[in-house]
Amino acid sequence: MSTMNDVALRAGVSLKTVSRVVNGEPSVSEQTRQKVKAAIAELDFRPNSVARNLRTGRIDVVGLVLPQLSQPYFSSLAEAVMREAERHGLTVLIELTDGDAEAEMALVREHGPHLGGLVMYPVGLSDTQARTVAGIVPTVFMSERAYDAPVDRVAMANREGVRALVGHMVSLGYTRIAALGADHSDLPERSAAHLRLDGYRDGLRDAGLPCLPELVIDVHPQWSRQLGAAGVRRLIEQGTSFDAVVAFADALALGALHAVQEAGLRIPAEVAVAGFDDTDEAGYSYPSLTSVAPGTAQIAREALALLSDRMNDAAAQPAERLVVADFELMVRESTLGGMATWGGA
Template identity: 45%
Template structure:
């Protein structure tokens, strides 16, 4: 059975009212008494009743995270990072899959279950661009636009660095896998821009046959497009994949063709998924600052919840990235 206030009070040797005062951080409680109560809470695993808290304060202590799908390992790892960050803020997380729509967020907000929401995407074309944070919309019929914070990654600069890394290895025919025709503002277009900037800076002409569009950023499409590239007889000695899933698919297709990585083709991805350390060869990648994105987004949302009666201005933060060199781009 779940621990109760009475259980905590009995272990701490105080009244139920004292336990309640500690939970709500009331002043004028002796430090020694407060510590006994906190130790008892930890020992019992007591968690406040969210329904009671909501009736008293108008808040639930719960936020929602809306991701496109948890089948994509990037979003699963992002969800874990958000949950860790939320726990440090004393918040719980309700996770919804949007599957390309905002239906999940709508369900959570209409049910008045959450104080605020984090979105990993606002549309299919903006996949992987970071986290948006806003208070949960009210049901009062207000028409004002919600103030939204945005914590994002350096898409263009990061892919430029990845491409320049391959150029520095002497690669001259570098394929870009992950383009999306018609995307003009999302992650795909931003990363394609970084690829093109790197080629231009190196004085290398872009070859249309090396820019490979895909329908989805999955292992399947990474493998299929790499196989298609090779079947067409296109010469390639390097691959910049716009996420790790595409890169892992590319490694599979190259291996099936007997093409050695990195001796014949160097491959680099983007996301620094846990599994990228364990592919054969281990995948070089861009670490986009996922944990920092999660921590900052949760922190800003917590600040916005606390200042609900005094709305904060919209904030936009971009976090740094790291190029992680592993076996797939080792010097041949």
């Protein structure tokens, strides 16, 4: 493993100069800085974050708190956050909560004081708990729900994305479109499930179509392939007529693909299926899956930018900032068959 001394020898500068470059100090000429950076790259030198923290007083370890990693979207999000954190010179510790508010708070209370910052996908937090979190550690929420707390947020366009998806289905002639992934339990009002259901209703309203209760399939507590398949099987067994499925997550949509084909129905000739998240699996399923790409890389990029601001100078930042990521409709075979050339990969 390369050391700072190795970098100094390669660049032909002093150890102190290398230290100044590593710590981002301004008192180094641009030419020298580039020489040191080139030596760092050649030697694959990785500064010791613990030693640097002791020198600078800044903690370069941040927490990433997610409900789970078993759902493809969260694993993709975790990877994107870790890559972006590396660009900021930050190390990421991942913790899982299963969406439980008490678990979320326990993690923050235990680890928050020892972290430089926190990126969190909250599920069960109340406004009071969100304020407590913000008081413990600089925090950015990846959340659609607005909290009465001084916390920056990065959100995805849940409602708008599903609305566009329903509009796509209607444009192809589908009229009995099932919503797979609703949750009428005690989730917060602006949870992803509720917002995506609102988007489904918006899309039907745009097309002048009724929202039929028998086509809204509850799936909880978690979105998975198994529950997606089970929900569509219920529709089929009940004899409910439907010609399309808008699933609120790719995991649900992949389960729906299985159940529809299991019943001997052709996709998309008899039933079209689409999802949300545009995970890697969407492009490689059979047939390939139309899905909403929610801007995962942008979400990670904006979250780390906001967090870095908070960590560097929290007092200078506005009390609360919101960034909504862009989305894109990725149209594939599950809605267009072999003619999937419009609007996506």
